[in-house]
Amino acid sequence: MRLYIHIPFCKRRCHYCDFYSCTAFTDAGEYFDAVRQEALLRRSEAAGLPLGSIYFGGGTPSAVDSAHIAELLATVGREYGLADNPEITVEANPDDITPQWLRTMRQAGVNRLSIGVQSFNDDELQRLNRRHDAKQARHSVKMATDAGFDNCSIDLMYGLPHQDLHSWEYSIEQAIALNISHISAYMLTWHPNTEFWRQLRNNMLSTPDDELCIRQFRLLKRALTAAGYLHYEISNFARPHRIATHNTAYWRNEPYIGIGPSAHSYDGTTRRWNVADMPRYIRQINARHKWWESETLTLTDKYNDLIITSLRTMWGVSKLTLKNLNPRFSTHFSRTVEQFIADGSIVVSNDSYILSDNGMLLSDHIMEELMFVPPEH
Ligand code: SF4
Structure with a gap:
């Protein structure tokens, strides 16, 4: 079993982000009481299924008092069964990382950090409205490895406004030079309700050229594989034996429990999601009123989930x-996949259908075609 814990606090909003989080920390104490209660109320869902991974995501888990994370982790360790050597990840922003914070995380049992670097170019970081600069990013990773975190991941972004190939290459080189075990590299998604979206609509920004994004993806793949990283998911690269087990479980359709506002859960049959509203979440947990919605998956839903998760890997x-x-x-799959095998975007290897590099560039379209839409009555 996997456990995800959402920490919905950010010191400020990044211009591209649509994750659920709040910039006021006044409710943090009450929030951690509520999330602890949810963890206790839901332990039976993991009965007999030791936790193979725990993931603190956000929001910004490193922005809150580290004692809250340590206490929550102690509660989970006490109340849930843990597998041998579970992967325990905390997401962190570079400017929050200090030797003291790292010590607290290590003592609490955290063994993996996911650091939101995004870029090693200061102009890009400012445009994204990140709180750190490139120097802080490098220093934070060095502090983490010096503190004994030998399993660190960093996030990078491409397809950014005003980001040319040269600047992207520089960020990749800097990431490789840090000699970390894992790199996640995401192409910017333009989400409605973000500052970037507003700027785009007001002609203050323009979307980058498709051709440039393709060249950035190819450069990423070439540079990271040459540096010894395994490209195991569209946006994820790992050193041997450092594949992220938590996220891989999502892509393999394994069950997981998500706690905190906006967190999702899946038990193989039902999908469930918590309200994306912290005050309401706290109120409803305290009153033991249902704080989530759920749906039972049809066979079509399960097939479509299989396509959009497995094919990414x-x-x-x-x-x-x-x-x-x-x-x-x-039958639908066999009929539809032929065209993609013929044009080389899907290859058949080890008795599996796998996206080629070209296929990854067209993954949204390919998945859409392979998904099943029931005929209307
Ligand atoms: S990217 Fe991370 S730090 Fe920035 S607003 Fe989103 S959740 Fe917060």
């Missing part, structure tokens, strides 16, 4: 899994 969709599905889905 280097393991792809296995023929055996397809064979065991209702023939309606396997």
Whole structure:
């Protein structure tokens, strides 16, 4: 079993982000009481299933008092069964990381950090409205490795406004020079309700050229594989044996429990999501009023989930899994996949269908085609 804990606090909003978080920390104490209660109320969902990973995401877990994270982790360790050597990750912003914070995290049992670097170019960081600069980013990773965190990931972003190929290459080189175990590199998504979206609509920004984004992706793949990283998911690269087990479980459709406002859970049959509103979340937990909504997955939902998760990874969709599905889905898949095999965007290897590099560039379109839409009555 996997456990995700959402920490919905950010010191300020980044211009591209649409995750649920608040910039006022006044409710933090009450929030941690509520999330602890949710963890206790839901322990039966993990009965007999030791936690293989725990992930504190956000928001910005490093922005809150580190004692809250340590106490919550102690509660989970006491109340849930833990697998041997579970992966315990905390997301952190470079400017929050201090030797004292790192010590507290290590003592609490955290063994993996995911650091939101995004870029090593100060102009880009300012445009994104990040709180740190490139120097702080490098220093934070060095402090983390010096403190004994040998499993560190950093996030990078490409497809940014005014980011040319040269600047992207510089960020990749800086990341490689830090010799960390994992790099997540995301192409910017333009979300409604973000500052970037507002600037785009007011002609203050323009979207980057598609051709440039393609060249940035190819450069990323070439540089990181040459540096010894394994490209195991569209946006994720790892040193051998450092694949993120928590996120990989999502892509393999394994069950997980998500606690905190806006967190999602999945048990193999039902998808459930908590209210994305912290005051309401706290009120409803305290009153034991339902704080989530849920839906039972149909066979079509399960097939479509399989496509959009498995196909993102280097393991792809296995023929055996397809064979065991209702023939309606396997027939649809076999018919539709032919065109993508013919144009080289999907390759068949080890009895699985796997996206090629070209296929990854067209992944949204390919997944959409392979998904099943039931005929209307
Ligand atoms: S990117 Fe991270 S730090 Fe920035 S607003 Fe979103 S959750 Fe907060």
